[in-house]
Amino acid sequence: MKPTESADPASPLRRVAVPGLPALVVVVAVAALTAGVIRILGDGHALFPDATVGWSLAVLTGIIVGHLVALGRDRWWGGTGSGAALTLAVLLLYGWIPAVLVSLAVVVLVSTARRHRWKQGVLHGAVDILGIGAAGLALAACGTVPTVEEPWLPGTWDFSAVPQVILAALTYLAVTRALIWYSRGSRDGGLRTIARTALARQALVGVALLGITPLICVVATTMPLLLPLFAVPLVALDSTLWIARARAEEQLRDPLTGLPNRQWLLERTWTALDEAERAGARSALVLIDLDRFRSVNDTLGHLAGDRLLLQVAERLRVALPRGAEAARLGGDEFAVLLPTADSTTSAQRVARQLVATLGSPLDLDGLTLVLEASAGVAVFPDHALDAEGLLRRADVAMYQAKRDRSGVEVYEAKRDGNTPDRLGLLGDLRRALDAGEVELHYQPKVGFDGRVAGLEALVRWVHPERGRVSPDEFIAIAESSGLMPHLTEYVLETALCQVAQWRATGLEVPVAVNVSPRDVHTPGFAGAVAARLARHGVPPGALQLEITEHVLLEDPQRAADTLAGLTGHGVKMSLDDFGTGYSSLVHLRRLPVSELKIDRSFVARLAVDAEDAEIVRCTVDLAHSLGLLVVAEGVEDDETWERLRDLGCDAVQGWLVAAAMPPDETTAWLRLRGERGWHRVAASEEDTEPEPEHAAIEEADHPSSQPVN
Structure with a gap:
């Protein structure tokens, strides 16, 4: 059979058929019903009671059918108390064949009224036949085999009848629900929630069966004309169950789109x-x-x-x-x-x-x-x-x-910053910041006249067990975890403290600190930076904040207000990693920056790639037309230096000048270059190529995704 679904195609209770099992259920049910009818007729028994009882049961069945058709829902999935209670009552009174006829009447009539559901009707009818047959066998095992001619009358019931009624009801429910679940498949959306809800509903159905079924039996044998009145409590029971089902569906559905949740x-x-x-x-x-x-x-x-x-x-x-x-x-x-x-x-x-x-x-x-x-x-x-x-x-x-x-x-x-290893690293980073174990190294920026244009503060962390941790790794963890503001505060505090010390000894060189978009979007960030400058006695012009154009991708108005506040306090702004983002020219017009840094990805192949060279040339011309200084990152060889000078770049930064150095080495470097300036030839004579460990660090200094160094 094809997959079967609930009446609503968007329902999260949709099910997919298990191939073969529905057909097997139908075949077994037809065989059992045929054998039962042949045996009943062979023994000379009637298939259904006649006279007042039979017509009253027929009227009650018709009312139930009308109610189910009006519901417009699948009768069996989730259970229907009305049909189950009536079927079980007929089973107790007259045996399983009359009960099957009542059930089939309901299924056939409901399926006829909703023709597009006939395949599901066949399956449900077959399931009910097997469920009623199983309940009949349970009664037979207790010695009770009612027929139309010899019904099991309530007047003959004693205390032993109670467990028999309970056993028949539980057997009927267990077999029908199990067959429905398995025949319609285990690939059920929200199966666990549905199973819990279904169990609660079946418990309610069981209570209703035990409460109403014996009453139907009593009325059928004493005052059959009153049987149609049972439609009122049975319909009320069905309505209660369908409301419960609807609420269960709502718990699994998004109310706006109708999609599952x-x-x-x-x-x-x-x-x-x-x-x-x-x-x-x-x-x-x-x-x-x-x-x-x-x-x-x-x-x-x-x-x-x-x-x-x-x-x-x-x-x-x-x-x-x-x-x-x-x-x-x-x-x-x-x-x-x-x-x-x-x-x-x-x-x-x-x-x-x-x-x-x-x-x-x-x-x-x-x-x-x-x-x-x-x-x-x-x-x-x-x-x-x-x-x-x-x-x-x-x-x-x-x-x-x-x-x-x-x-x-x-x-x-x-x-992923949420793996156990990275979460452990996050905790260690938090403790290292609190203990002041994270260091800042400083990398110089120099002009082509040898003047030291400034320093960039780069964060370094040596883990007590793991050794040196790449900035790319732990900065990404801080960014994704919410630790970024704490790291930025630490870097700003450490950098400004160092700037104050240098200024006290006559070394007045501006220092750049990278800040992330999250920092710029933090309320009060500009005021906090100004307060920190005042506390250290550092003039605002001695601090430069490096940002990327990504600060405008989310909440651009707040970012613009923060940047305006920073420049209003006198803090200089530099646009880092230029050319790696989106809509760079548009963003450049909106950012109050005084310096533009060309990303190392364009500088590295400047001497061998004509397209990169053209990009750098256009960038320099654009920046100068806007009154901005241009700094090239990642300069590592003489040829790149020469090309940048010819293109009109203002300053360079990279291994050719110096690797990032700890504060003491930076101080010595500044004093030496402060006396005679920085000269490329002199540097090649005096400074050896960076150690391999320094080279490994430098590669992580400017990853394109790195918001803070």
């Missing part, structure tokens, strides 16, 4: 991982976040944002590959579960297709909007072995995609 996703993922593990296959989770969606809410209002999310959800539904399932986790964050993934590459390909689909123009009240999306991919068992871990790691990859503006990223453990 986070709880459903986690539980569905658990099921998918169990199946993948048994099959030796892979599963993947794709986490998708809309870029700059907040600006839509801020500009057009939350109602417009909600309408936009509805369009995104619908577009996501349509774009899903076969077998994939989507959920909304909250806000502008969505997830797609790929229960079966051929490989990490195929999962990444699906993620790129989804991101491309969401990036197509959207129409909102005549306004065309283009929303970009970022996606993170995590794969079982490569990246995690449980649902929560897979979701966390997809989240890490997604934020990496947002930071890198790459669209889609696959999880990489080395970029």
Whole structure:
């Protein structure tokens, strides 16, 4: 049989059929019913009571059928107290064949009223036949075999009848529910929540059966004309159960988009991982976040944002590959579960297709909007072995995609600040900052006239057990953990203290400190920097803050206010890593900087790559036209020095001048160069090439993603 679903195609309670089992259930049920009918007729027994009792039962059955049709829901999934109570009552009175006829009447009539559900009706009828047959066998095992001619009348019941009624009810419920669950498959979205909710509902059904079924039996044998009145409590019971089901569905559904929610996703993922593990296959989770969606809410209002999310959800539904399932986790964050993934590459390909689909123009009240999306991919068992871990790691990859503006990223453990090893390193870094064990080294910037233009403060940490830790590694941990403001405060405090000491001895050289976008977005940052300068007695012009254009990608207004406050206090600003971001020319006009630093990725191949040389030339011309100084990073050889001088660059920084040095060595270097200036020939005679360990450090001084050094 084909997969069967609940009436609502978007329902998170959707199920997928297990091949073969539904057909087997139907075949066994038909065989059992045929054998039972032949035996009853062969023994000369009637199939159903006649006269008043039979017609009263027929009327009550018709009312129940009308109620089920009006509900418009699948009669059996989740249980229906009305049908079950009536069926069990007929079973206790007249045996399993009359009870089956009542059940089949309900199933056939309801399926006829809703023709598109006839396959499900056949399955449910077969399941009910087997459930009623099992309950009949349970009664027979207790010595009770009622027939139409010899009913099991309530007047003959004694205390031994109570456990028999309970046994019949439990057998009927257990068999029918187990067959439904297994025949419709174990790949059920939200299976754990549904199972818990279903058990609670079945407990309620059981109580109703025990309470109403004996009363139906009593009325059927004493005053059968009153049987139709049982429609009132039976319909009320059904309504209660359907309300409980609706609430269970609401707990698994996002109220805005109708997509399943986070709880459903986690539980569905658990099921998918169990199946993948048994099959030796892979599963993947794709986490998708809309870029700059907040600006839509801020500009057009939350109602417009909600309408936009509805369009995104619908577009996501349509774009899903076969077998994939989507959920909304909250806000502008969505997830797609790929229960079966051929490989990490195929999962990444699906993620790129989804991101491309969401990036197509959207129409909102005549306004065309283009929303970009970022996606993170995590794969079982490569990246995690449980649902929560897979979701966390997809989240890490997604934020990496947002930071890198790459669209889609696959999880990489080395970029995850939440691994146990990196969490331990985070704790050690926090303690090192508190103990003052993190050091600052200083790398000079010099002009082509030999004048020392300034120093850049670069943070260094020697771990007591791991040895020297790369700045790229521990700065990324600080940035992702919330420790970044503490690290920035530490670097600023240490650098300004050193500047004050140098100035007290006559060495007046400005020092640059890198700050991250998070620092710039922190309220009161400009005032805190000004207060720190005043406390150390350092003039604002002696401090330079290096920023990247990424400070404007999130909350540009706050960033602009902070930068304006810093320059208002007299602090100089430098734009670091120029050329590696996005919309650089646009951002350059909005940033109050006095210096521009060309990223080392362009400088390194300046002498051998004509395109890089042209980029550097254009950058220098642009900066000078805006009244900015230009500093080239990563200068390592004489030829690059010569080319930069010819292009009109103002200053250079790199190994050719000096490696980053601790404070004492920096002091000695400044005193020597302060007396006679820095000269390239003299430097080549006096200064040897940096030690290998220094070279390893220098490579980490300016990684493109490094916000603070």
